Each structure stands twice: as structure tokens, then as C-alpha cells.
Amino acid sequence: MATVLYITAHPHDETQSYSMAVGKAFIESYREANPNDEVIYLDLYKQNIPYIDTDVFSGWGKLRSGSDFNQLSDSEKAKVGRLAELTDQFVAADKYVFVTPMWNFSFPPVMKAYIDSLCTAGKTFKYTEQGAVGLLTDKKALHIQARGGIYSEGPAAEMEMGHRYLGVIMQFFGIPSFEGLFIEGHNQFPERAQEIKEEAIARARQLAKTF
16 A cells, blocks of 8 residues: 655646646546555645744754754744654655646745755755765656646747756655656647647546556
8 A cells, every 4th residue: 555645736726727637637546546545635725834944944953953842942843843744744655746837937836845844854865975865765756737838848848947846856855756747738729728638637547547
């Protein structure tokens, strides 16, 4: 039995969002193909994801200096403790499905805050004399991303930074398998929008059988 983190970063649901509609089709098909797996739904817009701020740096510094967690201030405890919870949840899972739109060539800022919470030395990576080494070498990940234009090829491909950034982070964590499923062109070609959506849903359902 595997544990899947289904991580969404969109303020809209599947009735308004192409990425959420394709993500919903994927995870439903995945559950049908893997009925014994546990799927944890993580809507980042409904989660408490602390920003890394002065409280977090202060709390981390105290812990590194040997202070007990109970010696932290209430604000430091709340933020540092929550960041640890998010990281532990991520490490405990076996597979990850990220669902985002492309906003301003990247993804919603809540996703960046979530990724920042996971970059924890000793949990997702470690430092060595040769540099940082990822610790999640037995995991796999998928990114479902809706793009209004075409960014998978041509000069525009260099402008897309959300999927590429996630790919760098997955590599940093040591995750050997990272795939992308893209819904693109529905704003650029509105007359084909429904067709593009349906094709992406079909691809998602097929991919779910082998993920």
C-alpha cells in the first residue's frame, strides 16, 4: 500500500479550473486502479503554511544552539512546529501529485511557500562534502499544470518556470521520477478549449493507471 499526497494550489475547483478538472480525473482513476492506497488531499489554499520569517529563523537558531522546543516563544513554536509537520507528512508519503495553474510563467505563491517548508536538511536532503544530496530516492512525483498558451515548445518554453522549478526541487530531494501532464492552449485557441480539456482528461486517466 502506498500513500499519495494530492497537492493542489488553485483557488477554484474543477468546475472553473482546467488543471483542477484534469487533476480530479487523474486522482479518481488512480483510486480506481489502486483501491488499497491512501490518498491525502492537501488544498494549499486551506492549509496553514507559515512563511519563513524572523520567528522561524529565530526558532531554528535556538534549536540548533541546543535549546529545547519548549523554550521557544509561542509564535516560534507555532511556526516551526507547523513547518516540521508539513515536512514530516511529505517525507512519509510515497507519491506526490502537484496540481497548479501557470500564473505569470510560474505557479501561485502558496506553492512556493509550501515548497520552502519542505526544504529541510536532514529530512528531504543532507549536506555532504560533495554538496547537498537528496534523501527521497524511493519516491515519484507528477505535476499537472494548465497553461493558457503553448509553452511546451518554441521560444515560449524558456519562459515557463513553474514546472521547471518543481523539477529542480524534486531532483534536489533525490526523487528519481518526475513527470509533467500539461493542459495548454485553451486560452490561445478558445474554439478548441473543450477539446483540449477532454484530451488532457483522457491522458490523465490513462497515466493514472501506471503512476
